Amino acid sequence: MSAAHLISTYINTHKTSERIFDKLLVTLALTISEHALASEGDLLTEDLLELIRVTTNDNLYYKVIGPNGSFVTGYNTIPEPQSGIQELEEHLYFYDAVFLDQKVRVIAVSSLIEGRDLDGWMTTFVAQTINDRNAYIDSILADTIFRVIILVVVASVLLYVGVSFGLQPLKQLQASVQQRHPKDLSPLDQGNLPREITGLVFALNHLLQRLSANTSLTKRFVENAAHQLRTPVAALLPQTDMALRRAESERERVAVGKIKRNAENIARLTHQLLNLTTAEAIALGYQHFKTIDLAEAVKKHTSIFLELYPNADLKLELQPTPMQGDELCINEVIDNLLDNARKYGDSSQAITVRTFQQDTQCILEVSDQGCGVPEACREKVTERFYRLSHDSTGSGLGLAIVKEIVQAHRGQLEIGSGPDGLGTCVRCRFPILSES
Secondary structure, X not given: OHHHHHHHHHHHHHHHHHHHHHHHHHHHHHHHHHHHHHHOOOOOOHHHHHHHHHHOOOOEEEEEEOHHHOEEEEOOOOOOOOOOOOOXXXXXXXXXXXXXXXXXXXXXXXXXXXXXXXOEEEEEEEEEEOHHHHHHHHHHHHHHHHHHHHHHHHHHHHHHHHHHHHHHXXXXXXXXXXXXXXXXXXXXXXXXXXXXXXXXXXXXXXXXXXXXXXXXXXXXXXXXXXXXXXXXHHHHHHHHHHHHHOOOOHHHHHHHHHHHHHHHHHHHHHHHHHHHHHHHHHHOOOOOOEEXXXXXXXXXXXXXXXXXXXXXXXXEEEOOOEEEEOHHHHHHHHHHHHHHHHHHOOOOOOEEEEEEEEOOEEEEEEEOOOOOOOHHHOOHHHOOOOOOOOOOOOOOOHHHHHHHHHHHOOOEEEEEEOHHHOOEEEEEEEEOOOOO
């Protein structure tokens, strides 16, 4: 639009300047013609030349042709029209030419002389350089360009401010969504939103409501299934113990032993499914955290662990590490990490458990010196039901539960190599959260 405006301005200015300066040229030509008629061809007087210099800054050239084409005065080499002199209305004719290597605008004025030494039609040619015309056009264009630039700058600023102000609710909505935990499916706040995006937020809330309903349905199904499994499995374990004691042959003892191990695996899987459901509930905001000390939680849990596995070699490096969290879930993290370290670590080497605070993070670290986790598999082992090739007894839920609980506490789970590059080191980073 600005370019079209500039083109239009140039065309209109060019036409206007042509009209203005042509009229001035007519006045100068008539003045020179009258002088030539009055003086019968003499050169212009100093007074007339001074008047012309005051009138225009351009160079002015003239010549006077008498009747029958005879040269009277002026510059004889001023070019004439290619088609010859044409007597138009008011005896004026304009044309463009080049004179003395300069572009000039030329006017031919025809005047009738009677009763003088020169009798007949006399033609006066006045050529004027076009510097004033170009300067006028340039000044108008420069002013127009300046105005257009100012207009574009002001319009751009207003547009930027208007768009920024108009997009502010969308930016606030974007920030609200980005700051949410991935599992937070609560409705978005619709307060103070313009009508244009209220419909969008309503649709998003409707989608979140359906997703929340589906998630709750799935969670309840897993929870109910796990609870339903827990009762018969809990009853099955003492029955297998009794059957194992009453076995009359080695074959029966082997068969019942397999049944017992499978029942224990089912019990362990049921327990882990329930813990996974609890972790998901925390992530969805269904639980409230309280202040716990990681070091104290490790001490309590390692004492229970040593009762179950008295031959385990535990090395504790504990510093007071207070944080906000769910105690049962943190105990489950410690239980899973210790169990993994026992199963996959070197039984002749110690399992090291460390708690400490680093900047604004609470760190729980469990390392062993076993076979380790290949770097390419460190992301996959936190997926549900994924097991390494050498893992024939696990359910594939241990580290998945740990990751779920850590993320529910707004933390990070890191898996690396153990001491001296041997074994596995699992590090849980918990932020120091305020009580909710």
